[in-house]
Amino acid sequence: MKKLIIILFLLSVYAYGQCCFSGPISTRMGVKAGVNYCVVDADDDLGKLDGFGWHIGLGMGTDILDFLAIDMAPQIRSTVYSRTVDIIGLPVTTSRSFTNIYLPVLLSLKAGMVPLMSPYFGIGIAGNFQLDGTMRIESDGLAIEDDIDELENDLFFIAALDAEIKLIKLKISPEVSLNYNLTADDPDTPNQTERNYDIHLSVGFHYSP
Numbered sequence: 001m002k003k004l005i006i007i008l009f010l011l012s013v014y015a016y017g018q019c020c021f022s023g024p025i026s027t028r029m030g031v032k033a034g035v036n037y038c039v040v041d042a043d044d045d046l047g048k049l050d051g052f053g054w055h056i057g058l059g060m061g062t063d064i065l066d067f068l069a070i071d072m073a074p075q076i077r078s079t080v081y082s083r084t085v086d087i088i089g090l091p092v093t094t095s096r097s098f099t100n101i102y103l104p105v106l107l108s109l110k111a112g113m114v115p116l117m118s119p120y121f122g123i124g125i126a127g128n129f130q131l132d133g134t135m136r137i138e139s140d141g142l143a144i145e146d147d148i149d150e151l152e153n154d155l156f157f158i159a160a161l162d163a164e165i166k167l168i169k170l171k172i173s174p175e176v177s178l179n180y181n182l183t184a185d186d187p188d189t190p191n192q193t194e195r196n197y198d199i200h201l202s203v204g205f206h207y208s209p
Contacts, residue, residue, distance in 0.1 A: 025064050026208060028171055032059035034202030038079045040184075043192040051080030051095065055102060059173070059204040069108040069120060077102045079198065092139040096148065101129040104158055104179075120162040126179065128154045154183045154196075173204035 033056040040049040057075030064070070082095035108122030133148030160177035181196035 025062050027063075028059070028061045028206035028208040030059045030171075030204055030206030032057055032073045032075065032173075032202055032204040034175075034200055036077065036079070036179075036201070037199045038081055039195075039197055040081045041195040043194055046085050047083050049081035049083045049094075049096070051082045051097075053078035053080050053097075053198075055200065055202070057102070059206055061206065067110045069110065069122075071104075071106045071108065071122070071124075073104055073106075073204070075102040075104075076100070087139075090139050092137065095136045095138075096133060097136075098133040098148075098151075099131045101131060103127045103129075104156075106158060106160060108160070108162060116166050118164045118166070120160075120164065122158070122160045122162060122177075124158045124160075126156040126158055128156055128181075154181050156181050156198075169208055171204075171206040171208050173202075173206065175202045175204065176200070177202070 055077035
């Protein structure tokens with residue numbers, strides 16, 4: 001699975017590069033940051049794990065003709081998954097937090113032009129590479145923390161809505177996206193179907209020469 005993720009990502013980078021050097025294009029560079037709501041459904045009848053994280057990174061985009069755009073936004077992002085269950089009458093909160101490298105590639109279609117703004121709808125893929133993780137268990141004022149040794153690499157599908165606001169050479173891009181983990185299901189738990197998705201709220205600030 002790791003090899004598949006790497007191959008798909010490299011193919012996406014290649015396609016991005018091909019588009020950057022062909023056809024009538026305009027490019028933009030900048031930064032992108034926001035918050036993400038993270039959800040894991042472990043399918044274990046104990047309820048979902050969820051939490052809020054953040055993401056920040058570069059924003060690179062290429063507009064092709066007047067209706068197509070390709071964006072790459074390599075990011076550092078944090079993800080947090082937490083839930084509370086009752087065990088022998090005591091509430092026990094379990095949380096897992098990760099620092100990740102997130103590498104999305106998005107192909108977008110412009111929905112039309114209005115003054116100073118261009119709406120987009122995009123789909124794409126992203127590789128998520130966990131750099132480190134922490135497990136925390138807390139109950140009745142006591143807490144235990146430990147590092148997570150088994151880190152994962154996953155492939156996400158992305159669907160996004162974006163609006164590009166143009167201010168001379170500065171472009172501001174608010175975005176909301178659904179990021180669905182295509183490799184979340186654990187093959188070691190055949191009686192469970194694990195699911196993982198994140199909702200990102202982002203703002204990009206780009207310079208376009």
